[in-house]
Amino acid sequence: MDSIFARMQRREKDGTKRRLRYDLGLIDLASNDYLGLARSSTLSAFCQKALNRRREDDLHGFGSTGSRLMTGNHPEMERVEEFIAKSQGFESALLFSSGYMANVGALSSLPDEGETILYDAECHASLLDGIRLSKARAYPFRHNDLCHLKKRLSATACRKATYIVTESVFSTDGSTAPLKELDNLAASFGAGMIVDDAHGIGLFYEEGKNSLATLKTVVAATAGCGKALGVMGGVVLTTKRIREFLLNFGKTAIYSTALPLASLYAIEGAFSQLPFLEREREKLFSLIRLFQTGSRNLSMTAIQPVNVRGNEAAVKLQEQFKQSGFLVKALLSPTVRKNRECLRITLHAFNTEEEVKRALELLS
CATH class of the missing domain: 3.90.1150.10 (Aspartate Aminotransferase, domain 1)
Structure with missing residues (x-):
């Protein structure tokens, strides 16, 4: 216990202690609500209409009552996941309670023992936490440095599967990954890519679809729904086979309470608004x-x-x-x-x- 107090005292002394704040009446240049969906009356009306359609005898009231594999699954959940996948140009999708849980679930379970993860040194903490929980070897490459990544790939070419982990838009400095170049490099070494699209989803489109769906080597794209989508939750966009794998091995999917219908409809409404x-x-x-x-x-x-x-x-x-x-x-x-x-x-x-x-x- 003494170490807890000592660490907090250090934070207090050096001015890095985190505090909850609630600021009203200021011009917003801080939130992740890039497109204004969090304050959208159209999205609010969509959610209310969807909730009003809910059958009175539905098992799910205001809560989901359990994890997806226990009592928390719902036909509406699978319908919305199919809609999200199709709207983003992917084969399948799996919803999580947050983007953090989506990243930790995917990174901790997909790469296996004896396999390799090569990750951008500026990756978000949620990706790093998932990587730490993985059984795979993990090595960073310098931020957006294709030459350094190529050296890393060359050194791991004779091993089992290799995953390249990056973000479409990096949350600290707004830099963007050279995704097409990364895709070509991954293809030349037979590697797969896992891309966190939290700060890119909804903003960068190619013919109305998520641009990541056009890449050859993307094994999974993750995204938090609390950025441009303006709501909450997280999603992994992937194949049907990997979705099934995550339901069997992704602990943050297996052991987390499922999203309630109110959150589910908010996510559906946000994705349905993106084309407009x-x-x-x-x-x-x-x-x-x-x-x-x-x-x-x-x-x-x-x-x-x-x-x-x-x-x-x-x-x-x-x-x-x-x-x-x-x-x-x-x-x-x-x-x-x-x-x-x-x-x-x-x-x-x-x-x-x-x-x-x-x-x-x-x-x-």
Whole structure:
């Protein structure tokens, strides 16, 4: 117990203690609600209508009553999973209670003993936690460095199966993985890819489908539903065979209470809205271009980092934004590596050009 108090005291002393906050009345430049679906009246109406259709004698009330393999499964759950898979261009889908659980479930179970995981060094903590629980060997490659990855692949070519793990959009700095180049490299070595699409899903489309569905080597794409989809839950997009495997070996699917119908319908409603949000996507990317020009940032995603060395300086800049009416969040070490602290500004389709210009003035 003493170590618990000692660690908390260190956090308090160095200014890294995490606290829950609830900020009202500020301009949102912090949330992951990139397309505004979390505040959508259309999505709200969809959920209410779907819940009203529920049969009165349904076993599931406000809760799901158990895990999917016990009493938590429901015909509506499987219908929605089929809809999600089809809408994203995949063969099958499996829902989880969160994106974190989807990542841990997939990474801890798919790669087996004697196999190899090569993962981008900037991968999210949920991916790293899943990798740590896996029986496979795991080695990082430098962020988006194809040459380093090729060396890693060459060193593991004679072993059993190899998985390359990356993100479509990296949550800290908004950088994007060179997915087509990674796909070609994976194919040349007979490797498979597992891609976390949490911050890309809903934003990057090819002919109305998830762009990951067009890649040759993607074994599974994971995504949290709490970003551009604006709701909660997580999903693994994959094949029918791997979906069945995850229901047998993915512990976060086996031992977690299933999502209730209210959450299920919210997820369905969010996915059903994505094809009709082209105007929102166009607005968002116009604001991204505006911010990129004004700040000289390289990120062409909703995530716009402002590098600030040191936790104290990052918190100070966050408070300056708050005093000017903006909600932004500083990423502090140990969440990010020391001297990689930053102010993480996120843009949304509901922000205005004037708000973005005001934010840029604060940075000048």
